[in-house]
Amino acid sequence: MSRTFARLSxxxxxxxxxxxxxxxxxxxxxxxxxxxxxxIIGESGSGKSTLALALAGLLPGDAHVTGRIAWPAYxxxxxxxxxxxxxxxxxxxxxxxxxxxxxxxxxVAQRHLGMAWREAYGRARxxxxxxxxxxxxxxxxxxxHQLSGGQRQRVGIASAIAAQPRLLIADEPxxxxxxxxxxxxxxxLGELVREDGMTLLFITHDxxxxxxxxxxxxxxxxxxxxxxxxxxxxxxxxxxxxxxxxITDHIDLSTPPLIxxxxx
Amino acid sequence: MSAPLLSATAISRTYAGSGxxxxxxxxxxxTVARGETxxLVGPSGSGKSTLARILLRLxxxxxxxxxxDGVDLLSLRGEKLRTMRRRIQMVFQEPxxxxxxxxxxxxxxxxxxxxxxxxxxxxxxxxxAHLLERVxxxxxxxxxxxHEISGGQRQRVAIARAIxxxxxxxxxxEAVSALDVSVRGKILELLVGLQREHGIAYIFVSHDxxxxxxxxxxxxxxxxxxxxxxxxxxDVVADPQSATGRALVAAVPRLVxx
Numbered sequence: 058m059s060r061t062f063a064r065l066s067x068x069x070x071x072x073x074x075x076x077x078x079x080x081x082x083x084x085x086x087x088x089x090x091x092x093x094x095x096x097i098i099g100e101s102g103s104g105k106s107t108l109a110l111a112l113a114g115l116l117p118g119d120a121h122v123t124g125r126i127a128w129p130a131y132x133x134x135x136x137x138x139x140x141x142x143x144x145x146x147x148x149x150x151x152x153x154x155x156x157x158x159x160x161x162x163x164x165v166a167q168r169h170l171g172m173a174w175r176e177a178y179g180r181a182r183x184x185x186x187x188x189x190x191x192x193x194x195x196x197x198x199x200x201x202h203q204l205s206g207g208q209r210q211r212v213g214i215a216s217a218i219a220a221q222p223r224l225l226i227a228d229e230p231x232x233x234x235x236x237x238x239x240x241x242x243x244x245x246l247g248e249l250v251r252e253d254g255m256t257l258l259f260i261t262h263d264x265x266x267x268x269x270x271x272x273x274x275x276x277x278x279x280x281x282x283x284x285x286x287x288x289x290x291x292x293x294x295x296x297x298x299x300x301x302x303x304i305t306d307h308i309d310l311s312t313p314p315l316i317x318x319x320x321x
Numbered sequence: 322m323s324a325p326l327l328s329a330t331a332i333s334r335t336y337a338g339s340g341x342x343x344x345x346x347x348x349x350x351x352t353v354a355r356g357e358t359x360x361l362v363g364p365s366g367s368g369k370s371t372l373a374r375i376l377l378r379l380x381x382x383x384x385x386x387x388x389x390d391g392v393d394l395l396s397l398r399g400e401k402l403r404t405m406r407r408r409i410q411m412v413f414q415e416p417x418x419x420x421x422x423x424x425x426x427x428x429x430x431x432x433x434x435x436x437x438x439x440x441x442x443x444x445x446x447x448x449x450a451h452l453l454e455r456v457x458x459x460x461x462x463x464x465x466x467x468h469e470i471s472g473g474q475r476q477r478v479a480i481a482r483a484i485x486x487x488x489x490x491x492x493x494x495e496a497v498s499a500l501d502v503s504v505r506g507k508i509l510e511l512l513v514g515l516q517r518e519h520g521i522a523y524i525f526v527s528h529d530x531x532x533x534x535x536x537x538x539x540x541x542x543x544x545x546x547x548x549x550x551x552x553x554x555x556d557v558v559a560d561p562q563s564a565t566g567r568a569l570v571a572a573v574p575r576l577v578x579x
Contacts, residue, residue, distance in 0.1 A: 100501035101472070206365060235365040235528040240572040262501065265574040293578045306502040309531045309575050310558055315513045316358065316536055 060129070062091040062224065062256050063112065067124035070107050074119060081107040083280045084124065091130060094250060094257040096267035096288070098303065099277035105260045108277070109228045112258065113143055130223065130256075139169040141224035142217025144246075146232055148209040152201040158212045159185070159197025162219050169220035184215040188245060207238035211245070218249060225250060228260045243270065264303045268292055276300045324391070325352040326489060326522050327376070332385035333546075334371055345371040346382065347546035353490065353539075356520035360537030360554065362530050362569060367543040369526050373494050376524065377411050378402060390489065407437040407486035412479045414495035419479055420467045426453070426478050427463030433485040452481040456511060473504035477511065484515060494526045509536055530569045534558050542566045 070082040082104040089095055099105035110116050112126065114134060128135060135141050145151040153161055162181035166172050172180065178197070185193035188211040201209055210230060217225060227246060231239035247270045250257045261267055267274055268288060275285035276299065283297045295301045334346040346368045353359045361369045374380040376387065378394065387394040389409065397405055413419045420429050430449045434440050440448045450460035456477040467475060476496065483491045493512070497505045513536055515521060527533050533540060533554075540557040542550040542565055549563040561567045 236572040268577040
């Protein structure tokens, strides 16, 4: 029997700026099931990032929230770092530029797992190996700018899982990366979530990327939940025309070329 | 087989900074046929954007040669280079950064018409309206500011600006990468339609092999500043010969429906 990890009821988020208010999320009802990989799909302006920030309690001060998020899994609002890890699109901006990456990861373990520094630092090395950073021993002492975009995202993931959270929220974690690195990072996330039994919320604009590993898919458009269901069902029998258009508009290597005379 | 529109041969470029040398291009060679699209694809840092900028003469190579329609492109200076620029245009990823965002759509399109003397001043408003129509936009958009219109509309204006000078070649650097998929498909169709109508050749730079495949006749794959594979689009995708080509093919997310 599936257990509810978090429940969104009538969640509405509006941003106020210069006297006007714009609604980013409108009356969203959605359950997150414990242990599932849930993909949140949406294009720009869909509200998908606002949803991630609302779950993480990271909405800016000018956001006006109504409705509620219940956390039966915790019985309280989750604490960043300890209860959930957050993987940002731009790992470079989420890491401290003047602190070696090993210390940043160790800090999370020290604070939330109550480890002594030495033990936490050892955990940071193990985590760097686990996210497959080459030469983890040396990488501990590297600064973020010395790493490639893909390596920085691996560090971001290591830091997000350092306190063994039960929930991982990844907001477009691969959209700043090239496709080969994207494939590696997605495989890594899937593996970590499976091994640790984490619940994963994966936010992406790419329905094909989600189709490869999500258990369930929730499609958002203009702040509203369009449809949600098991990935296979949503993809093979979309209930909503918008979901169907996302599937049709997807381009992969089996898509017929747009140019003429190139079929041979 | 007619001579290619453009052939770049053994292009090299090294960047020097803070005590170390970075080889961006290491003897890269490509050819582009008239009225066809060459897709240039590769991982981050493979040198594809540097090569695109060299072809546009925005960056000078350390070595190599570029022939464009029988002209030694790298030898051009001053007036001759300016005249050539109308024949090779560009569209970048982020149109907001490519425009003065407070300019109007109309003035952004008037610039190339004026600079290259395409039409007289009195004919400009009609020419601008015509350009907007050709990229599927309402001519009334001419009075709007660049920052007021949507990202998809902005990329159409960037394409309108590029075709304003009736170029033989447009270099598109990640031109659809920042767009929503629903908008992306329409922009790709627009590009293909303009190519068919006017015989424009494209160099389409992207990290996304599937998008490149959809609109390219030929594909060149880059890795570490070199062209590791260059062939017909169908062949490169169906049977990649290089390790990078195989990795790119494998990395394209497939829609899993079962």
